[in-house]
Amino acid sequence: MAAEVRWLLLVSAIILAIARGNDGSAPHRRFEYKYSFKPPYLAQKDGSVPFWQYGGNAIASEENVRIAPSLRSQKGGIWSKEKTSFDWWEAEVTFRVTGRGRVGADGLAFWYSETPGGHDGPVFGSADQWNGLGVIFDSFDNDNKHNNPYIMAIHNDGTKVFDHQNDGSTQLLAGCLRDFRNKPFPTKAKIEYYQHVLTVHFHSGMTNNDEDYEVCIRAENVVLPKYGHFGLTAATGGLADDHDALSFLTTSLHVPGQSPPTIPLPIDADQEKLAHEYEEYQKKLDKQREDYRREHPEDHQGEGEEYETEQDRELRQIFSGQSQMFAELRDMGRKLSEIVGRQESTISLLSQVHTVVSGGGIPVIGQNGQAVPPQHAQVPPQVGAQPVMARHEVDALLTQQRELVNTARELKTYLVELHQRTSAIQQAQEKQGTAHVVGGAYDQQQLAAELRDGLNSVKRDMAAAAQRLSAPPPPCPTVSGCVSTTVFITVAVVQLFVLLGYSLYRDSKESQAKKFY
Numbered sequence: 001m002a003a004e005v006r007w008l009l010l011v012s013a014i015i016l017a018i019a020r021g022n023d024g025s026a027p028h029r030r031f032e033y034k035y036s037f038k039p040p041y042l043a044q045k046d047g048s049v050p051f052w053q054y055g056g057n058a059i060a061s062e063e064n065v066r067i068a069p070s071l072r073s074q075k076g077g078i079w080s081k082e083k084t085s086f087d088w089w090e091a092e093v094t095f096r097v098t099g100r101g102r103v104g105a106d107g108l109a110f111w112y113s114e115t116p117g118g119h120d121g122p123v124f125g126s127a128d129q130w131n132g133l134g135v136i137f138d139s140f141d142n143d144n145k146h147n148n149p150y151i152m153a154i155h156n157d158g159t160k161v162f163d164h165q166n167d168g169s170t171q172l173l174a175g176c177l178r179d180f181r182n183k184p185f186p187t188k189a190k191i192e193y194y195q196h197v198l199t200v201h202f203h204s205g206m207t208n209n210d211e212d213y214e215v216c217i218r219a220e221n222v223v224l225p226k227y228g229h230f231g232l233t234a235a236t237g238g239l240a241d242d243h244d245a246l247s248f249l250t251t252s253l254h255v256p257g258q259s260p261p262t263i264p265l266p267i268d269a270d271q272e273k274l275a276h277e278y279e280e281y282q283k284k285l286d287k288q289r290e291d292y293r294r295e296h297p298e299d300h301q302g303e304g305e306e307y308e309t310e311q312d313r314e315l316r317q318i319f320s321g322q323s324q325m326f327a328e329l330r331d332m333g334r335k336l337s338e339i340v341g342r343q344e345s346t347i348s349l350l351s352q353v354h355t356v357v358s359g360g361g362i363p364v365i366g367q368n369g370q371a372v373p374p375q376h377a378q379v380p381p382q383v384g385a386q387p388v389m390a391r392h393e394v395d396a397l398l399t400q401q402r403e404l405v406n407t408a409r410e411l412k413t414y415l416v417e418l419h420q421r422t423s424a425i426q427q428a429q430e431k432q433g434t435a436h437v438v439g440g441a442y443d444q445q446q447l448a449a450e451l452r453d454g455l456n457s458v459k460r461d462m463a464a465a466a467q468r469l470s471a472p473p474p475p476c477p478t479v480s481g482c483v484s485t486t487v488f489i490t491v492a493v494v495q496l497f498v499l500l501g502y503s504l505y506r507d508s509k510e511s512q513a514k515k516f517y
Contacts, residue, residue, distance in 0.1 A: 030251065035051070043060035075234070080229050089253060108234040111130065130156050196220065
């Protein structure tokens with residue numbers, strides 16, 4: 001038992017040591033936006049790509065950069081404007097190489113060079129004898145070994161000339177045979193350079209899984225320039241493909257335990273110059289103002305009374321807003337009192353009408369607009385001489401009155417909330433000063449305007465209801481006389497004869513037409 005425990009402790013210690021070693025070897029990563037581009041809005045309205053410079057036959061759009069189009073003998077490239085400020089890095093390139101032919105040409109290349117290689121050089125659009133790294137995606141088989149499309153990494157110290165006849169096979173660090181043309185999804189390459197180890201991972205573009213990478217190239221003891229420029233170039237020959245770069249994402253890698261260097265913000269000389277000129281202009285204006293006051297003292301008597309300070313202006317705006325709110329609330333209170341009075345009179349009228357209708361009597365509307373009970377009304381002998389309200393009209397009027405009551409209740413609740421908010425604004429003014437109340441006064445003005453519109457709509461509904469109450473009922477339709485039996489039979493017989501005559505006439509025409517055949 002003790003031996004088993006010792007073995008378990010030993011295995012646990014080994015696992016912990018491996019885990020610590022893996023955690024300690026993971027570099028610190030930081031995204032570098034000045035060495036990256038990606039959609040959307042990859043290119044600006046003027047066609048430029050921020051922090052990058054392209055030329056040759058390259059075309060930049062909002063979604064990608066077409067480095068070389070599918071035309072013969074085309075070359076183009078895009079290079080970062082600034083040199084790197086970090087030792088180790090990782091670049092993830094998303095691109096597409098598409099063409100109509102079974103074989104394409106020439107290819108696309110990723111560069112890390114001490115100096116930009118241009119846009120129309122002999123090596124896939126870049127200059128030859130570069131000092132740095134080139135990861136080339138070669139589409140055309142120059143050496144006729146049937147080993148293309150091919151991905152290869154070539155290190156150059158600035159003295160070697162690229163071997164086109166052998167597709168650079170005599171100079172490459174490492175490579176892999178991978179097809180990257182005409183894939184359903186964009187292909188990706190992740191080039192990592194960390195502690196003199198170069199690793200290239202490749203995504204074939206057969207799936208849309210972003211993590212579907214495989215190791216293509218791994219080379220150790222690779223010494224590159226400490227600082228350099230990133231670039232992408234492409235070229236076509238007798239055959240042609242579209243070479244599109246969709247994104248270029250750069251991440252700086254830093255040794256664990258060492259914080260990435262902080263880059264000081266550049267001092268804008270133009271901004272300092274403008275600030276200095278503004279200060280000089282302000283001093284000049286102040287001096288001219290003092291000179292004018294000294295020469296014209298009579299024009300500045302009582303100047304403090306004519307011009308108000310910022311605090312006085314804010315207080316004036318607050319007081320004007322509060323006075324306007326008070327006037328609107330007083331007007332709304334007056335209108336609500338009128339509405340309540342009209343509502344009470346209407347409810348009393350409706351109660352009388354409801355009592356008469358439920359008792360079986362017929363309500364009569366008097367001259368003053370109130371219903372007269374049947375026992376006190378003088379009903380004339382003519383039927384329909386006075387306007388009479390039907391039961392459905394009474395129900396509609398009751399429904400409208402209920403809506404008016406609900407609207408009045410909502411207005412009352414709204415006014416209570418408005419009063420509470422006004423009190424809160426006044427308390428905030430007393431506690432926090434006057435600088436934050438101007439916006440509140442403006443909000444209260446908007447609320448008052450909304451309340452005023454609501455009251456106007458209520459007033460229109462009340463006027464429409466009053467017109468419906470005072471309008472006489474529509475007259476009954478007059479009943480016309482019925483058609484007699486004799487007239488109906490005569491018309492039916494005439495129609496029958498007309499139909500028979502038309503049938504005989506049509507048969508005769510058809511028989512005459514058949515003679516011509």
